[in-house]
Amino acid sequence: MTVHPAPTALWPAPHASGAVDATVHVPGSKSVTNRALVLAALASEPGWLRRPLRSRDTLLMAGALRAMGVGIEETVSSASSVSGERVTGEAWRVLPTDLHGPATVDVGNAGTVMRFLPPVAALADGPVRFDGDPRSYERPLNGVIDALRVLGARIDDDGRGTLPLTVHGAGALDGGPVEIDASSSSQFVSALLLSGPRFNQGVEVRHIGSTLPSMPHIRMTVDMLRAVGAQVDTPESGGEPNVWRVTPGALLGRDLTIEPDLSNAQPFLAAALVTGGKVLIPDWPARTTQPGDRLREIFTEMGGSCELTDYGLEFTGSGAVHGIDVDLGDVGELTPGIAAVAALADSPSTLRGVAHLRLHETDRLAALTKEINELGGDVTETADGLHIRPRPLHGGVFHTYEDHRMATAGAIIGLAVEGVRIENVATTAKTLPDFPDLWTGMLGAA
Known part of the structure; x- marks a missing residue:
């Protein structure tokens, strides 16, 4: 795994004071x-x-x-x-x-x-x-x-x-x-x-x-x-x-x-799940080959509910977040966000089929294990994924390893845990420009 530099440009991840209720226009895929x-x-x-x-x-x-x-x-x-x-x-x-x-x-x-x-x-x-x-x-x-x-x-x-x-x-x-x-x-x-x-x-x-x-x-x-x-x-x-x-x-x-990027919709849907709120993503396609479409199924199993209308996808959290045992081999890019939600759940999770994530922007399995555990979590790296046992988390620096999905995973945790500071949140510009403004805008609508 890439050794991270000394923490610089730390972004205080916003903490949610209540349930989010927002419409988020996600940029193209x-x-x-x-x-x-x-x-x-x-x-x-x-x-x-x-x-x-x-x-x-x-x-x-x-x-x-x-x-x-x-x-x-x-x-x-x-x-x-x-x-x-x-x-x-x-x-x-x-x-x-x-x-x-x-x-x-x-x-x-x-x-x-x-x-x-x-x-x-x-x-x-x-x-x-x-x-x-x-x-x-x-x-x-x-x-x-x-x-x-x-x-x-x-x-x-x-x-x-x-x-x-x-x-x-x-x-x-x-x-x-x-x-x-x-x-x-x-x-x-x-x-x-x-x-x-x-x-x-x-x-x-x-x-x-x-x-x-x-x-x-x-x-x-x-x-x-x-x-x-x-x-x-x-x-x-x-x-x-x-x-x-x-x-x-x-x-x-x-x-x-171009369709909205459904994988980049993940942190916003996660915000509804984690806070027991509601987020609407306009123009969610009725038929798509994007891996992010599987979030509807995965996040529903983890405690939310969704409705796909002519206008878009409305996702609602129930106030409870459940663990999940899931093979993410086809949708590996969703793993960091799912791991972040799983760290806040009420029961353990096992994420499987993603050994190839060790070769992504960073070694995502090692990075997620280290960063969540340094906030007080209990994550174990397996041969092909992660096992996550929820524990009370605390604030601290969440390193991103110049990986956009690590940054958004840290932001999800920050919704529920005060004092999380994300190193180099600007790395989200790789695929999701203006993420900090979209994130704070979502919370401002709550």
Whole structure:
């Protein structure tokens, strides 16, 4: 686990004086925005992204595509919300072009950027160098690097299987069949599928690992590919287990309105659960591939209730928070927030199926164990998750390890525990800009 620096820029986590009652407009989905940017950049005609998330991860993705020649124009437009209202917001017009190097890509610590763009760079004419934050050097990329080499790409990584690296684009890529082990990240599969329509032979990705986390994210990739005209065969559509095939072909430009980020809605729903209050998230989609949609089921089991209306999702806490025994393998990004709620519950919890979180923005299992325990908690790290026994907690510094979901987990605990101070809450800008203002605004509405 990354050693945290001396605590600086401590943010006093607001303590809830009563039940929250608020409407929170959650910004657009990072996962959808970054996939949409890649598909629009590879399309045969211009496209629009309306109400995109504007955060560090998405701006890094846009900047990387611009470095390879893609035009991305920012403007203001109006679009229909789920509830039928006309909503004015930012829009990005994406103008695809022949990709080219030399270019330099800063991935920050964004898994989608570091994994989705090397296949794109293989289609560019010229070298594209990838670099990022120090933590990005520790995150595995071998699944993408090795697969691209099999498919015909030339990549220099000095044999590390991690950043920094250079993709020597040749303007095209043969493609074809490839075997990968995506046990550490489903993004390895998505990365190859997203660019697959532009490979000369398309791509056939066969996962040969023992587990495959975050399947909803692969389904999101497949749905978005099909929406822009790609032909994709999947295990769910009658294909072989653990095999995805993408046929070569042109991609259409789309006019896409980005859904709210349901995983980023988690701390606000948790606030209703922890305080016995009520939070409304407008424009929660009736059908979605976002992993965050499972919060409706998980937080209901932990003591809340929810109603999905034409306007959005209304979530209400009962005043009691119950422990849970749950496999989060498909929705691992929800683990920090669920762990925070579990630490405030009336019975123990076991969170399973998330060994891969040790390779995320930080080692999330070790970080959650250490930080909750330092506030008086009783968390034990297991082989594939956490066991949490609720105990009375006290104030203290909650370190974030430059991990946005650690910061929001600390904020959840701070609602019920006075004196929690969060180190570097600004790291939430990775996917949830203006989180402190949204958080205090929610409490101000109580």
